[in-house]
Amino acid sequence: MGFSRNVVRLPRNSPIRIHNRNSKNPNSNIRSYSIPSLASPIFPGLVLLAFFSFAVFLGFHKVDKFISETKTIAGHNLAPTPWHRFPPKIFNNGTASFTTIFHCSYLSCRISSSTHTKNQKLPSPSSSSPLSCPSYFQWIHQDLAPWALSRISIANLMEARDHAAFRIIISNGRLYADFYYACVQTRAMFTVWGLLQLLQRYPGMVPDVDLMFDCMDRPVINKSRYKKRTPPPLFRYCTTQQHFDIPFPDWSFWGWPEVNIGPWDEEFKSIKLGSQSHYWTMKRPTAYWKGNPDVNSPVREKLLSCNDSRTWGAEIMRQNWVEEAKAGYEQSKLANQCNYRYKIYAEGFAWSVSLKYIVSCGSLTLIVDPVYEDFFSRGLMPRQSYWPVSPTNLCQSVKFAVDWGNEHPVEAELIGRRGQDYMNDLNMEQVYDYMYHLIVEYSKLQDFKPVPPSSAQEVCVESLLCFADTNQRKFLERSSASLSSSYPCSLPSPNHQDIERWIKEKQEIKSDIQRSEKAQREKGSQRSVAN
Incomplete structure (x- = not known):
């Protein structure tokens, strides 16, 4: 037996004032209100509308929370490095910032197909051998010597996380970044840009690698603390004779806006x-x-x-x-x-x-x-x-x-x-060759297969430019690299005696x-x- 109509009777003094169409007595103390029955075609629609509205509200709340926790190459949701403090970066927290983070972080690399350079190839090597690298490239072997015997384990790598501003993983020709702290100005952006240009210059040649990077100035891996154990591998822009920090070309090679x-x-x-x-x-x-x-x-x-x-x-x-x-x-x-x-x-x-x-x-x-x-x-x-x-x-x-x-x-x-x-x-060809050989030699020391952690995001040329402002974008585009016309220079073999002689x-x-x-x-x- 179905119900065609339900009748709700309310006292006359009820705050709900609805006209009683069924009452023939205008002075009646009781008013009736008609609502759709469960069998009415309107009722399911109301339920769906309410459910949809709640889902949208819940979805926006979750997305907003998700975006507010997304760490970016521009420095969103990142505190300054605690070992070298500087004023925190200020961003517009309105819709523009929300849409920028969402689009640049999660859509740019998926939309673009130009990031993956597997189909690009360097020309076939000529019969003549590549030119020999400059003599200071010898320092690559010296900088990586602490791990030559012990090699680099994932535990060893994660020990360096305490001193790193971000982590870089290159896997199958793609670059992923896990950001821990903000870098001063645009150091992180221009450093990662340099790595992306390396991938474009030598497509398919840069090995899978997992490394920790600090973007501030002072080395921290002191040799006196690691006389009896393997030091954590940490990349930065400089080192000293008393530190194990691994020097890498600094951000300004691609511009300093x-x-x-x-x-x-x-x-x-x-x-x-x-x-x-x-x-x-x-x-x-x-x-x-x-x-x-x-x-x-x-x-x-x-x-x-x-x-x-x-x-x-x-x-x-x-x-x-x-x-x-x-x-x-x-x-x-x-x-x-x-x-x-x-x-x-x-x-x-x-x-x-x-x-x-x-x-x-x-x-x-x-x-x-x-x-x-520094490296040069x-x-x-x-x-x-x-x-x-x-x-x-x-x-x-x-x-x-x-x-x-x-x-x-x-x-x-x-x-x-x-x-x-x-x-x-010391032109950019030489800078890229140094980066290439340093990464290749470092990758040989890893005793694990680099896999991007769930917290890492893919960074491509399009996503990085998406975060750059108008002025930063001009500098970045001016420093973009193209496919190399030749192979990297030939890295000299390790020669510790040469290093000692130079010193x-x-x-x-x-x-x-x-x-x-x-x-x-x-x-x-x-x-x-x-x-």
């Missing part, structure tokens, strides 16, 4: 052209440095006291990036800073990206004895491609170098030109110069006493 420095090949050409605007004899016969001394750098703070061209032969300038940005970076163009015979390099908070730009000028580079080393600086030789300066007697050491150079202009110019030639050889030769040259400086100071003191 925050300070308007272009991709390396572009920037080097511009600097070299600027250096040719003055003959050596027409360059100012003083040493020049421009930078930020307020970075907790004792060397740079001490350098400020050398700002006297008459006494110390040096011009030391503060770099105010805020003011430079307002002026369109006109006063900080690197190509306009090569009209000095001598350029000073001094480390900042730690290692500094400025070294490659300073040496590129062709001036005689005065390098204040560095603690940190270990190939520079004192008195051949730069002049070493002692941090102990800094101003006197700068003065000695300037006086020596002005007394030996031919030799000084030659050393400066050798430094510039060294940087000229010893460098130290002997530095000691010889320091002895000459000391003799000059003593001679000057004797003159002062005699007067």
